[in-house]
Amino acid sequence: MMRVFCSSILAAAFLPALIACSDGAPEPPPPLTQEALDAVSENAGAPKDQLARQIDELFTKEGLGETRAVFLMVDGEVAAERYAAGYDADTRHISWSMAKTVTAVLIGMLVADGLLDEDSPAPIPDWQRSGDPRADITLEQLLQMRSGLRHTEAGNPPYESAEVRMLFLDGRDDMAKWAKEQPLEAEPGEKFEYSSNTTVILADIAANALTDSKDPDTRRRAVASYLQERLFAPLGMASMVPEFDASGTLIGGSLMHASARDYAKFGEFLRAGGKAPSGEQLVPSGWVEKMLTPSPASAHYGYQIWLNRPNPDLEWPHPLFPDRAPQNLFSLIGHMGQYVLVSPDQKVTLVRLGHSTSEERPRMLQEAADVLALYP
Numbered sequence: 001m002m003r004v005f006c007s008s009i010l011a012a013a014f015l016p017a018l019i020a021c022s023d024g025a026p027e028p029p030p031p032l033t034q035e036a037l038d039a040v041s042e043n044a045g046a047p048k049d050q051l052a053r054q055i056d057e058l059f060t061k062e063g064l065g066e067t068r069a070v071f072l073m074v075d076g077e078v079a080a081e082r083y084a085a086g087y088d089a090d091t092r093h094i095s096w097s098m099a100k101t102v103t104a105v106l107i108g109m110l111v112a113d114g115l116l117d118e119d120s121p122a123p124i125p126d127w128q129r130s131g132d133p134r135a136d137i138t139l140e141q142l143l144q145m146r147s148g149l150r151h152t153e154a155g156n157p158p159y160e161s162a163e164v165r166m167l168f169l170d171g172r173d174d175m176a177k178w179a180k181e182q183p184l185e186a187e188p189g190e191k192f193e194y195s196s197n198t199t200v201i202l203a204d205i206a207a208n209a210l211t212d213s214k215d216p217d218t219r220r221r222a223v224a225s226y227l228q229e230r231l232f233a234p235l236g237m238a239s240m241v242p243e244f245d246a247s248g249t250l251i252g253g254s255l256m257h258a259s260a261r262d263y264a265k266f267g268e269f270l271r272a273g274g275k276a277p278s279g280e281q282l283v284p285s286g287w288v289e290k291m292l293t294p295s296p297a298s299a300h301y302g303y304q305i306w307l308n309r310p311n312p313d314l315e316w317p318h319p320l321f322p323d324r325a326p327q328n329l330f331s332l333i334g335h336m337g338q339y340v341l342v343s344p345d346q347k348v349t350l351v352r353l354g355h356s357t358s359e360e361r362p363r364m365l366q367e368a369a370d371v372l373a374l375y376p
Helices: 002-023 034-038 048-060 096-112 139-143 162-168 175-180 196-210 216-235 260-271 285-291 361-372
Strands: 066-074 077-083 256-258 330-334 338-343 348-355
Touching: 034 048, 048 066, 048 077, 048 361, 066 260, 077 260, 096 139, 096 196, 096 216, 096 256, 096 260, 096 285, 096 330, 096 338, 139 196, 162 175, 162 196, 175 196, 196 216, 216 260, 256 260, 260 330, 260 338, 260 348, 338 361, 348 361
Parallel strands: none
Antiparallel strands: 066 077, 066 348, 330 338, 338 348
């Protein structure tokens, strides 16, 4: 009898724990820190606690890499802004390949000025020599990364990639010259091949449209002044610093520096169809439409910008999330996880800057998608 009585006492003692285990209910998330709550504005257009938690997870969740800055704009207003330790609103972050989209806008302004024509063969004298098959490459094909040039972005070993050789090895002093010298590996227009070399060629074309001089300082001043007066100043992008190589060519495929706020301003400018906050049309709306039109060689790419369009022919995972956001969403994307995500339907621009490996980026991007999912 005593044994039965003791067994009953033990069973009763453990019963609450057994019920809790069998319940399967997830543990509630930890309370939000004041830092997480302070990052979100009172009129963010989404439930404040939910938005604060989703942004907090970009900074704190394991396996996403290091988030250094998040800046969110909704319907033209700041909805959230947060920085990791050591970074703030004045910190300039490297663009990496987000610079490509700025270069595409630069080309668009020159087309609008009548200095370039995207449908004509690219104005590169060396390609126009008799018998050179590169003579058929158009400016639009360069913009859409379908020139056919042998520009391998990633190599194994890395120093064999066209990007590394152009930026750091034998091409570094005159990057455009090195990029233009590469032969065809496919018929112009047929094959999509993402390439920083291609964007440097576009930057070289822009410099040559603005000045006949071969003097590096003159070329540098011509492009820097044009960008400042026609784009950066009207948008209030005071932090923007573009880099140039020794020949005076804009390193338009990978090296610009700006604050998170200024990257957001550029995203908003594209969402507005090329207009500045003042209402001034800085680049024709038709050019922005062309930028956001899928390339014939790749449904998820336009003019130097990534599109949230399904592409069943991809060898690699889609760089965005067409299953989780509107298909008219587009994005500037830079190496190691730099993103300016713009969703016109949701009236949202989300900037995420930091350092994430190729393994971490897909998980990090899903967290960014969770932020967007809070908006209808």
